Amino acid sequence: MGDLLQVNGLTKKFGGVTAVNDVSFQIGEGEIVAVIGPNGAGKTTLFNMISSYVQPTEGEVLFKGKKLTGRKIFDLAHLGISRTFQNLQIFSNMTVLENVMMGTSVNLKTNVFSAGFRLPSVKRDEEYAYKAAYDVLTMMGMNDLLHEQAGQLSYGLQKKLEFARAIVYKPELIMLDEPMAGLNDAETNTMAGYISDLKEKGHSFLFVEHKMATIMQLADRIVVLDFGTKIAEGTPDEIQKNEKVISAYLGEEVI
Amino acid sequence: MEKVESILYGSRWKGFLGFIALILLLPLVVSSQYVFTLLILIGIYCIITIGLSLLIGYAGQISIGHAAFVGIGAYVSGVLTVKYNVSPWIAMGIGMVVTFIIAYLIGMQVLKLKGHILALATIAINVIVYILLVGLSDYTGGAGGLVGIPNLSLMGLDLGNQLYFYFFVWSIVFIVILFSTNIIRSSIGRILRSIHDSEIGTETLGVNVTKYKVAIFALSAVFASLAGSLYAHYINFIAPPTFYISFSILLLVMVMVGGVHSIWGAIIGTAAIMFLNEAIRFVGHTYFNINGEVEIVVYGLIIILVMIFIPKGLIGILDFRKILPIESSMKKDVTVKENVASEKGV
Amino acid sequence: MDLFLQYLITGLTVGSIYALLAVGFVTIYNVTGVLNLAQGEFAMIGALSCVTLVNLGIPIFGAIPLAILITAIIGLAVERLAINPARKATPIVLVVITLGVSIFLKGMGLIIWGTSPKSLPPLVESKSIEFMGAVVNSQSLWILVVLIAHLVVLYWFFEKTFLGSALRASEKNPRAASLMGINTSTMSMIAFTIAAGLGAIAGVMIAPLTDATYEMGFFIGIKGFVAMIFGGMHSIPGAVAGGLLLGVIEAFSGGYISTYYSDALAFGFLLLVLFFRPQGLFTKATGERV
Numbered sequence: 040m041g042d043l044l045q046v047n048g049l050t051k052k053f054g055g056v057t058a059v060n061d062v063s064f065q066i067g068e069g070e071i072v073a074v075i076g077p078n079g080a081g082k083t084t085l086f087n088m089i090s091s092y093v094q095p096t097e098g099e100v101l102f103k104g105k106k107l108t109g110r111k112i113f114d115l116a117h118l119g120i121s122r123t124f125q126n127l128q129i130f131s132n133m134t135v136l137e138n139v140m141m142g143t144s145v146n147l148k149t150n151v152f153s154a155g156f157r158l159p160s161v162k163r164d165e166e167y168a169y170k171a172a173y174d175v176l177t178m179m180g181m182n183d184l185l186h187e188q189a190g191q192l193s194y195g196l197q198k199k200l201e202f203a204r205a206i207v208y209k210p211e212l213i214m215l216d217e218p219m220a221g222l223n224d225a226e227t228n229t230m231a232g233y234i235s236d237l238k239e240k241g242h243s244f245l246f247v248e249h250k251m252a253t254i255m256q257l258a259d260r261i262v263v264l265d266f267g268t269k270i271a272e273g274t275p276d277e278i279q280k281n282e283k284v285i286s287a288y289l290g291e292e293v294i
Numbered sequence: 295m296e297k298v299e300s301i302l303y304g305s306r307w308k309g310f311l312g313f314i315a316l317i318l319l320l321p322l323v324v325s326s327q328y329v330f331t332l333l334i335l336i337g338i339y340c341i342i343t344i345g346l347s348l349l350i351g352y353a354g355q356i357s358i359g360h361a362a363f364v365g366i367g368a369y370v371s372g373v374l375t376v377k378y379n380v381s382p383w384i385a386m387g388i389g390m391v392v393t394f395i396i397a398y399l400i401g402m403q404v405l406k407l408k409g410h411i412l413a414l415a416t417i418a419i420n421v422i423v424y425i426l427l428v429g430l431s432d433y434t435g436g437a438g439g440l441v442g443i444p445n446l447s448l449m450g451l452d453l454g455n456q457l458y459f460y461f462f463v464w465s466i467v468f469i470v471i472l473f474s475t476n477i478i479r480s481s482i483g484r485i486l487r488s489i490h491d492s493e494i495g496t497e498t499l500g501v502n503v504t505k506y507k508v509a510i511f512a513l514s515a516v517f518a519s520l521a522g523s524l525y526a527h528y529i530n531f532i533a534p535p536t537f538y539i540s541f542s543i544l545l546l547v548m549v550m551v552g553g554v555h556s557i558w559g560a561i562i563g564t565a566a567i568m569f570l571n572e573a574i575r576f577v578g579h580t581y582f583n584i585n586g587e588v589e590i591v592v593y594g595l596i597i598i599l600v601m602i603f604i605p606k607g608l609i610g611i612l613d614f615r616k617i618l619p620i621e622s623s624m625k626k627d628v629t630v631k632e633n634v635a636s637e638k639g640v
Numbered sequence: 641m642d643l644f645l646q647y648l649i650t651g652l653t654v655g656s657i658y659a660l661l662a663v664g665f666v667t668i669y670n671v672t673g674v675l676n677l678a679q680g681e682f683a684m685i686g687a688l689s690c691v692t693l694v695n696l697g698i699p700i701f702g703a704i705p706l707a708i709l710i711t712a713i714i715g716l717a718v719e720r721l722a723i724n725p726a727r728k729a730t731p732i733v734l735v736v737i738t739l740g741v742s743i744f745l746k747g748m749g750l751i752i753w754g755t756s757p758k759s760l761p762p763l764v765e766s767k768s769i770e771f772m773g774a775v776v777n778s779q780s781l782w783i784l785v786v787l788i789a790h791l792v793v794l795y796w797f798f799e800k801t802f803l804g805s806a807l808r809a810s811e812k813n814p815r816a817a818s819l820m821g822i823n824t825s826t827m828s829m830i831a832f833t834i835a836a837g838l839g840a841i842a843g844v845m846i847a848p849l850t851d852a853t854y855e856m857g858f859f860i861g862i863k864g865f866v867a868m869i870f871g872g873m874h875s876i877p878g879a880v881a882g883g884l885l886l887g888v889i890e891a892f893s894g895g896y897i898s899t900y901y902s903d904a905l906a907f908g909f910l911l912l913v914l915f916f917r918p919q920g921l922f923t924k925a926t927g928e929r930v
Binding site for chain 1: 488509
């Protein structure tokens with residue numbers, strides 16, 4: 040199995056505090072990797088370094104052999120990486136359909152002048168974006184909401200919407216920051232269903248999550264962080280038996 | 295399959311038809327030369343304010359220097375036609391290209407920065423352009439201005455004729471509206487709106503936000519340049535003070551008062567401020583015997599009051615969207631929903 | 641050499657005025673996050689109301705504090721009537737409101753004082769001083785003295801007094817500040833009042849050199865703004881250095897190149913700074929790049 044994403048020795052220091060310390064792991068093609076750890080373990084910082092929102096103090100990230108570290112945020116989508124946010128970044132004044140159509144931006148060639156002159160390519164782009172968005176929303180059972188304003192949706196639906204927007208252009212690697220947080224059991228199961236369906240189609244996932252049952256059910260491999268350091272890595276079974284992990288989680292309600 | 299555009303944004307033809315009807319009917323009811331001149335100037339200014347409304351309402355940037363671009367257009371047209379006998383149409387094109395390049399280069403550097411640095415950069419550009427217009431007097435005629443700029447003629451038709459020029463200018467306004475709504479009703483429009491909700495979300499989807507802001511800035515500058523050329527050929531005389539910061543501010547006020555989130559807001563704001571301007575001048579001269587720019591007190595008050603009480607502008611109270619569903623993507627009416635229902639078979 | 645020194649001194653004098661204005665800008669910007677385009681009008685009101693007071697027979701040393709007080713009260717009124725009602729509005733709306741305030745005050749200035757320039761007697765009537773072959777206007781020295789006094793007082797105010805720290809806190813983190821019991825709305829009011837007073841001081845100091853008109857505000861305000869950008873938007877010492885630098889650039893380009901183009905050169909320099917050092921000339925901090 041070839042490595043899609045390689046994380047090599049990522050370290051982040053904020054002033055005197057080391058938030059993430061020398062963390063390395065890989066994600067293979069078609070693999071689902073979860074990052075877990077107690078609160079404040081550095082999961083989000085690690086996530087943000089991988090997706091170029093925060094520059095690491097040391098270390099680098101490679102995607103299909105290409106260096107990601109130091110790139111602009113908008114470059115990542117073009118390489119085939121998309122992500123969602125813990126505190127949702129949907130476009131609340133736009134419709135559900137428009138939100139998901141925005142997800143196809145990397146495949147559109149329209150620029151300000153071709154749009155102004157209505158060149159034929161603009162119409163093709165619009166039809167492609169519409170169809171792609173419509174298909175994804177139909178697949179997720181949201182096509183009765185196409186013209187609802189995104190900001191008016193329930194939290195669970197907004198979460199689904201952001202997920203739809205992240206997968207619509209069929210990226211190779213999908214990074215999800217707490218995809219299940221705030222969802223009820225039924226919604227969590229549906230979301231898990233989408234993720235394993237997409238894995239079947241060859242997409243890879245990296246996600247941060249708190250709901251252990253879901254992680255154990257979905258992940259191929261788990262990376263465990265504590266105080267910014269990787270303390271374990273392995274299959275769900277291995278992690279569940281790992282002494283270090285159990286002691287790190289002592290006092291927290293787990294497994 | 296119905297067009298994606300109308301599924302998303304409804305039809306805009308009702309608005310266009312209303313607009314065209316108004317333009318055609320006005321000459322029938324207006325007989326005064328004075329009002330006619332005003333209508334032509336409103337048309338010319340609308341070209342600028344529509345561009346500004348794209349910049350402010352969609353790209354989220356503010357310019358206090360658009361008069362500079364109007365000035366560049368006017369002077370490129372004026373100097374090339376008067377001193378070098380270049381065809382007015384070619385001169386107009388050159389003016390737009392020159393303005394585009396200047397705006398693009400500046401926008402590329404400045405729009406990378408957060409905050410309202412563009413506002414300051416545009417003030418600087420306006421001051422520099424003004425000083426150059428006065429200073430390069432061998433070409434521009436200096437403070438005395440440039441006289442004898444020829445009228446336009448189109449396929450043998452002399453556009454020096456008020457009525458012809460009126461129709462000509464408003465046809466251009468129509469093209470500008472068409473061009474601008476084409477942009478708004480495409481993926482570009484969605485990108486520009488998405489920036490307001492979440493810039494980070496937009497970038498994550500692979501969109502280089504700066505690139506679009508720069509393009510809109512350059513486009514609005516090109517509109518301003520075009521309006522400047524038309525102004526030069528209409529008035530036949532240009533002088534630097536016309537293109538100073540005070541004019542930039544006036545343009546900004548027009549857009550803000552009309553409402554920045556709609557192209558129609560720019561047009562309503564432009565017309566409202568122009569008529570207000572004339573009214574204040576008339577009242578001031580007739581009843582108070584005041585000279586000088588006393589009307590600015592009223593402008594200042596109006597800007598403050600409008601911004602505090604109706605920040606969405608005049609268009610916000612009139613809510614023309616009900617009549618002109620241009621950017622009505624927010625609230626879909628029943629007919630659009632029905633279209634969608636029949637669309638489910640895709 | 642003599643000429644060089646003369647230009648330098650002229651530049652520093654004018655630069656001190658820009659610095660005084662820039663300090664007002666930074667104060668408002670740091671506390672409220674509002675770019676106050678009406679700052680220059682405060683200078684205009686300060687200068688012209690001082691002229692009126694002097695013409696009423698009030699001695700200059702009494703007229704100046706009164707003029708500053710009047711302007712500060714106007715600053716307070718501006719904040720309460722125009723800025724505070726729109727505190728939740730977008731930054732663009734707030735900028736446009738200050739633009740409206742600027743236009744309104746300029747118009748009021750025109751109605752009250754008319755179009756003709758007014759002159760103000762200098763603080764102390766005395767002859768110019770010769771210094772290494774350069775002529776130094778005594779008013780210039782006063783301006784420098786006032787600038788230095790400003791810096792000392794502002795440093796003391798922001799660093800050593802409770803109100804000063806409260807003002808700084810409401811800039812750094814308005815939410816936290818309001819949780820700590822600091823009323824950010826009151827802070828905004830105080831910031832505008834102080835900034836208006838600072839603007840008035842600048843106006844009163846420059847009026848004996850250049851005469852005051854209702855139109856002086858906008859341009860002088862813009863210059864203060866340029867000084868603030870040179871200094872990196874957030875720092876008072878930076879703004880002062882920026883103001884002095886701007887004055888010197890103008891004086892030298894006016895002296896060695898052309899008086900006519902000195903403004904164009906100063907603004908051209910501003911564009912260069914925006915392009916290449918948007919974080920300001922005197923700071924090492926990284927700029928707010930997206």
